[in-house]
Amino acid sequence: MRFYFAPLEGITRYIFRNAYEKYYGGIDKYFAPFISPTDNCFLTPKNIRELCPEHNQGINLVPQILTNNSVAFIGAAKELSDMGYKELNLNLGCPSGTVCAKKKGAGFLTEWYEMEQLFDSIYEWADSNNMKISVKTRLGRYAPEEFYDILEIYNRYPISELIIHPRIEKDYYKGRPRMEFYEYAVEHSKNPIVYNGNLFSVEQIRDYELKYLAGRGENELTEITETNSLSEKEKIMANYSFSVTDTVMLGRGLLYNPELLEQYNMESNRNGKINNVKVDSVHEFQDFNFKRFWNFHDEIYHNYQEIMSPDKNVLFHMKELWTYWKELYPDDERAIKNILKSKNYGEYEASIGIIRQV
Template sequence: MSFTLLSSPLQGFTDFRFRNAFHHYFGGVDTFYAPYIRLDGKLKIKSSYQRDLQLENNTTLNVIPQVMTNDADEFLFVVKYIQELGYKELNWNLGCPYPMVTKRGMGSGLVKESDKIDHILERVHAETNVVVSMKMRMGYENSSEILDTFPVLEKYPIKNIAIHARIGKQLYKGGVDLDAFQRCVESTSHKLYYNGDITTVNKFKEMQERFPSIDHWMIGRGLIADPFLPSMIKENTIEYPENRLEIFKEFHDTIYQQYDEFLSGPTPIKMKMLGFWEFFSQSFSNPQKTYKAIKKAGNPRAYQSAVSEILKQEKR
């Protein structure tokens, strides 16, 4: 069966600079979801969101914008903005697990609020022609919350629902709940996408066998930890390219240069790359040592030296 691979939106990581470089050096991803737009009560689009979605910054990609809100007016405001840019679909984030979001009744904290979800979807579908898709956790406190919401979702022509097979309060701890995801498959007529812990080619195959009806697969942290993963899944191989480290270095240098030009000063670029290396290090032979070397680098020159040494050690 043919399948589609999607890049899950990760705030602070998968902006247009990362997406473009990833697509150029690795490929394998059919559709990228942009990190969410969040308005916080002000009907104004931040410049960072504007840059991320400008068409000239996404010329070679299939990109879908995302909104995180629990307010219908905010949702409608973002719909108007993305449609003016030429986007036809808006993804609604009911998946973010972080307490600073969920305590305000957004992200996965909104899953149990079926009346509020109903109100927002009713207005959006009555007042706009935007295509709505959703990204959800199975709930915040327990995995039955999404099941209680499905009857509301059945009322609307939602394009698809990507479900991360965890609950919000787990954050990213513990395993995915595949039995609960199966209950989702059995409880809705909407098209479901699977998201959660696709970290290797073999893990992907296991998921395919477990859920034969699913043909869209979303990869989040695993895609950053191992940027070769989507193309290897597509090519059905567990063998890395012989020039793996050279490709990774070119990709790394590209995003480093672009973030360095955009961010002001050595501290912001170090923190940005440290975040990436928390994931990158996982595909190196000694993740802890690799990450520690990056963390110790106190200035840009030391950082570049640490990266060179890491790649040299990995070649041996």
């Protein structure tokens, strides 16, 4: 399996990416949170700081562009190409009200004529400039059935990877992903597809792998699970040529549990049995390496202090991380509450001191 780190605006910025890569790694591609170029300003100084090669060394990074405007896309794409990027991602999934009201992100998914015009321009430019363009999409804006027509449009363009988050705008990030529509894409996409959404545990990743990569229906799964070794499974998979790739994109799962991929790899290697899954919940942390987690934390905390001021900004970003990291400390509700309430470095450090074991 290959793993992409999802773009998480305000979270997976370069400081976070570098720290994650240093302490955990195992990511095939990081997708940067979106930038929003306009007709007259393609990349802001802040965008450049985020995406410049010096701040992303040793990281396979794909910049993401949020726009419905080909001039803005191509303008930004040229500057990113000059910085050395060979792949860009178009955001057609952002569900934020202000973004959708401007017919961008998931809000663009109802504008099929304009979408084709945008795609005509950007794929023509990409073709003559040796650039790959992948798309990260939701199923639709108002109804998942919109996806049937949207996929027809996608199928007419050389989308390098179609990353599907099977929800609609109003689902936001809640509820179960609408897998029946993802399955439609597995059957009908002409472009390679990558799944994204709610893979939070080793078991969920393995379930996805078994269901979509073994290329079998539910009934046959049990048999494969019980009788086949990993190498046999690979042989079975080789006989199926679906659009679905052996890649998934993970976002919140890697925040809830930064060791998720390591645990997945460990379980995959153990005995070579594909059903040998023991870690089935984000709450199972018996072997979690807290020392490493705190080094990871400290690196982010200190590096934020270098580039941001005053306390408030740094703490805003740290607290956002703690809305996920609190899963690592299910029995320390009170301390977590104090972390989330802290107003200055002193209060913050006193609160983390209570749960910090190493």
